[in-house]
Amino acid sequence: MALLNILCYPDPRLYTVAKPVVEITESITVLIENMIETMYESNGIGLAATQVDVHQRIIVIDVSEERSSPIVLINPEILWLHSERVKGDEGCLSVPNTYDGVERAIEVRVSAMDQKGKTRELHAKELFAVCVQHEMDHLEGKVFVDYLSPLKRNRIKTKMLKLQREQNR
Numbered sequence: 732m733a734l735l736n737i738l739c740y741p742d743p744r745l746y747t748v749a750k751p752v753v754e755i756t757e758s759i760t761v762l763i764e765n766m767i768e769t770m771y772e773s774n775g776i777g778l779a780a781t782q783v784d785v786h787q788r789i790i791v792i793d794v795s796e797e798r799s800s801p802i803v804l805i806n807p808e809i810l811w812l813h814s815e816r817v818k819g820d821e822g823c824l825s826v827p828n829t830y831d832g833v834e835r836a837i838e839v840r841v842s843a844m845d846q847k848g849k850t851r852e853l854h855a856k857e858l859f860a861v862c863v864q865h866e867m868d869h870l871e872g873k874v875f876v877d878y879l880s881p882l883k884r885n886r887i888k889t890k891m892l893k894l895q896r897e898q899n900r
């Protein structure tokens with residue numbers, strides 16, 4: 732297994748719309764294993780393939796306390812969104828050390844393939860529901876900061892670019 736490099740906002744590649752997975756090949760299986768390892772290593776609760784510069788519709792999530800139950804969603808589709816929405820602080824591995832409020836449906840039902848190619852339905856609530864919506868946004872080329880006001884977004888963009896300049900020194 733290997734750790735993958737996570738793209739940092741405002742990298743334009745984060746704005747790529749991912750393509751559906753046609754077949755679960757050996758390289759997809761390896762990618763998924765590496766995504767799970769990278770998510771755990773970075774203390775994240777979710778990671779979309781977009782964030783590691785692979786533009787295919789794959790996400791990995793683990794909101795468990797033990798961090799031992801990764802869930803793989805391939806070609807996820809939203810079947811139903813709860814009409815009630817709640818605003819909560821979100822963060823993202825592509826926007827380090829930044830948290831801000833985003834409104835999300837409190838429950839969501841999705842259909843997706845797992846890593847073995849089996850399609851199943853999931854009913855997500857609370858943090859899991861937020862995470863599913865956040866990660867599915869990545870596949871559409873959307874980052875959570877895109878929901879914030881232009882003023883806040885610009886502030887975050889400036890902060891991230893400064894951080895990246897410092898790291899590249």
Ligand code: NI
Pocket residue numbers: 822823824825865866869
């Ligand atoms: Ni994210």
